Amino acid sequence: MTQDIPFALRITAESQAGLDAALGEAVERAIGHALAGRSHGVLVTRHGRDSYTVEVTDEVPFGFTQERDHYTRTPI
Structure with missing residues (x-):
C-alpha cells in the first residue's frame, strides 16, 4: 500500500539568523513526516x-534531502 504524506511549509524571514532557524525547524519537521511514510524525501x-x-x-528518494534554487538574480 502506498501512503501519501502531504507536507509543505513556506518560509520567509527578515534576517539571516531568522531564516536559518526557520529553515532548520522546517526541515526537521519535514524529516519527521518523511520518516512516517518511508517513501518520500525532503525538497528545499x-x-x-x-x-x-x-x-x-516523491520527487526525492526516501532518506534524502535535496535542494533546488529557483532564485533569479539580476546582474549588477
Whole structure:
C-alpha cells in the first residue's frame, strides 16, 4: 500500500539568523513526516533571497534531502 504524506511549509524571514532557524525547524519537521511514510524525501526550494519552501515529495528518494534554487538574480 502506498501512503501519501502531504507536507509543505513556506518560509520567509527578515534576517539571516531568522531564516536559518526557520529553515532548520522546517526541515526537521519535514524529516519527521518523511520518516512516517518511508517513501518520500525532503525538497528545499529557494524562490528568492528570503523565500523558501520545504516539502515532503516523491520527487526525492526516501532518506534524502535535496535542494533546488529557483532564485533569479539580476546582474549588477
